[in-house]
Structures are given as structure tokens and as C-alpha cells.
Amino acid sequence: MGFLEILLEAVYPSGxxxxxxxxxxxxxxxxxxCDSCMERFHWVGAKTCDVCGKILADDYGHRLCWDCRQFGHDFDKGYTCVQYGLLERGVLMDYKYRGKSYIGRKLGQILYDRMEAEDVEYDLIVPVPMHERRRADRGYNQAEVMARVMAGKKNVPCAQGMLIRKKATEAMKGLGFVERYENMQNVFAVSPENHYTIAGxxxxxxxxxxxxxxTLDACxxxxxxxxxxxVYVLTFACGANVPPAEMRQHL
Ligand SMILES: [Zn+2]
Ligand SMILES: [Zn+2]
Structure with a gap:
């Protein structure tokens, strides 16, 4: 724990x-x-997209979500914990924009338990990197805090230096699938100094x-x-499964 985190822990004890x-x-x-929030969170249920892991409604008649039915992905399979709604958004906003890095330790526990419920083996955990400048502003990379918790519990390395973000990208809110894809071209690279073996x-x-x-496809x-x-991808929250025309309004 860093000094700031210790201070925050004293002011806002996480437990x-x-x-x-x-x-x-x-x-x-x-x-x-709390019990009420546990109940109100939109936790992943029995029905998820076979490719990206997005949460699907019980009465949705396909095995793939709307966008996986149209577009392929570069990862092998995705997993998520909750669907992004008001409560989930509030927690992520506190975590990412209000300096409450201790929330990442709780979310890391949720992510760990989510993967333990699946029959998937992995050798390395890689957090999606932030651009150095943004990371310096925030003081932590939200993906990395969660990834480190998981790595400690699973006893596999957290290769946080493996990927680098060459460009800071603008917020992609309002962009469609193709625009997002184009926006993410040449953003990430494998670090030349990375000491992990990726092959195999x-x-x-x-x-x-x-x-x-x-973003996850680009990585x-x-x-x-x-x-x-x-490459498997794991996120805390996913967007709703909505038809392509509505994607632009979403998130
Ligand atoms: Zn609560
Ligand atoms: Zn999908």
C-alpha cells in the first residue's frame, strides 16, 4: 500500500x-x-454471450449478443461480473475519478471469484494500461489495482509493464463500433523491456x-x-446488450 492509500484507508476504512x-x-x-446493494447490483446470471461474456436477458433468443453477431473479436473469450447500471456506475466513478483506490481491492476480489467460477486456466494477468500522463494524474491505473489483487490470490504474475499505451485516446462515449475500432488502432504495443515470455x-x-x-480487442x-x-478478457462491468442502432446512445 502506498502512503496515499494508507491515508485514504484511515479516512474511509474500506471494510x-x-x-x-x-x-x-x-x-x-x-x-x-451491504445486503441491499448486493441485491440491487445486476450480477451476471446464467445467460451470457458465448464470445464476449456480455450479460443477456433470459428471453433473448440468441447465443451471441447483438454486436458479436455482427463483428468478430481478437480475444478468445470474455467474462464480466455485472451489467453497468446506476449503482455500478457510481462505484466505478468513485473508484476512477474520486481517488478511492481502495475500491479496486474489493473489485479485484469480485473479479477473482468470477474467474474461479469458470474452468479457465491462464498463465499471466495483464491490466489494460493507461497512458502514462493519465496514470500520473490519477495516481493509479484502475485495471492494475484489480489485476494485482487477482494475481496475488491466484499466484500468477501480474505483468503490468507488458503492454504500453502509446497514445492517450479521447473518451469514446457516443462512438459506434467501427469508429471505436479505428480510434484504437496503433494505441497499444508490447513493451520492448518486458521481461515476460508471451509466446505460448x-x-x-x-x-x-x-x-x-x-480497447480489449486492440490489446x-x-x-x-x-x-x-x-487471450481471455475479464471486466468488472459490461454494457447492456442493445441493437446496433442504439449503441451510440449507450454509455
Ligand atoms: Zn450499500
Ligand atoms: Zn458478445
């Missing part, structure tokens, strides 16, 4: 207040969520949110080019 609504809770809870490795890429998958492409045997 005593619900990370979503702030009500007091029993400190032994793994996710630091099964990689778990970790990020906070999955919308169309363009997966460079990892596959460097010889990764498989």
Missing part, C-alpha cells in the same frame, strides 16, 4: 462502509457491499468496463502478434 451506498456494514464482507502463454486481460470490446491483437496462445 466498514458499503462501497456503493456508504451505509455501515460488517467489516468481514469480502466485497464491502494464456493471458487474462483485465479492465474495468466492457462496451464494444474495442489482444498486439498480444497475439507477440505469440500469446490465448
Amino acid at each position: 466498514i462502509y458499503c462501497i456503493s451506498c456508504g451505509s455501515m456494514i460488517d467489516s468481514s464482507r469480502d466485497y464491502a457491499l 502463454k494464456r493471458i487474462l486481460l483485465v479492465d474495468d468496463i466492457y462496451t464494444t470490446g474495442s 489482444s491483437r498486439v498480444l497475439k502478434e507477440a505469440g500469446a496462445a490465448a
Whole structure:
């Protein structure tokens, strides 16, 4: 824990207040969520997209989500924990924009439990990198905090220096699938100094949110080019499964 995190932990002890609504809770809870928030979160259920892992409604009549029915992906399979709604958004906003890095440790626990429920093996965990300048502004990379928690629990390396982000990209809110894809071209590279062997490795890429998958696809492409045997992607939250015309309004 860094000095700032220790201070924050003292001011906002992570185990005593619900990370979503702030009500007091029993400190032994793994996710630091109260009963009411646990119930109101849109947790992943039985039905998910066979490719990207997006949460599907029970009465949706296909095995693939709307965008996976139209476009392919560069990763092998995706997994997610919750669908992005008001409560989930609130937690992510606190985590990413209000300096509450301790929330990442709770989300890391959720991500870990999510993958333990699947029969998937991986050799390395790679957080989606932020641009250096943005990381310096925020003080932490939200994907990396979660990835480190997972790596510690799973006892596999967290290769946080493996990928580098060459360009800071603008927020992609309002962009369609193709525009997002184009926006993410040549953004990521495998670090020349990276000391991990990628060839033949099964990689778990970790990020906070999955919308169309363009960021995760871009990372997966460079990892596959460097010889990764498989790339799985794991996010805390996914966007709703909505028809393509509505994608632009979403998130
Ligand atoms: Zn709560
Ligand atoms: Zn899908």
C-alpha cells in the first residue's frame, strides 16, 4: 500500500462502509457491499454471450449478443461480473475519478471469484494500461489495482509493464463500433523491456468496463502478434446488450 492509500484507508476504512451506498456494514464482507446493494447490483446470471461474456436477458433468443453477431473479436473469450447500471456506475466513478483506490481491492476480489467460477486456466494477468500522463494524474491505473489483487490470490504474475499505451485516446462515449475500432488502432504495443515470455502463454486481460470490446480487442491483437496462445478478457462491468442502432446512445 502506498502512503496515499494508507491515508485514504484511515479516512474511509474500506471494510466498514458499503462501497456503493456508504451505509455501515460488517467489516468481514469480502466485497464491502451491504445486503441491499448486493441485491440491487445486476450480477451476471446464467445467460451470457458465448464470445464476449456480455450479460443477456433470459428471453433473448440468441447465443451471441447483438454486436458479436455482427463483428468478430481478437480475444478468445470474455467474462464480466455485472451489467453497468446506476449503482455500478457510481462505484466505478468513485473508484476512477474520486481517488478511492481502495475500491479496486474489493473489485479485484469480485473479479477473482468470477474467474474461479469458470474452468479457465491462464498463465499471466495483464491490466489494460493507461497512458502514462493519465496514470500520473490519477495516481493509479484502475485495471492494475484489480489485476494485482487477482494475481496475488491466484499466484500468477501480474505483468503490468507488458503492454504500453502509446497514445492517450479521447473518451469514446457516443462512438459506434467501427469508429471505436479505428480510434484504437496503433494505441497499444508490447513493451520492448518486458521481461515476460508471451509466446505460448494464456493471458487474462483485465479492465474495468466492457462496451464494444474495442480497447480489449486492440490489446489482444498486439498480444497475439507477440505469440500469446490465448487471450481471455475479464471486466468488472459490461454494457447492456442493445441493437446496433442504439449503441451510440449507450454509455
Ligand atoms: Zn450499500
Ligand atoms: Zn458478445
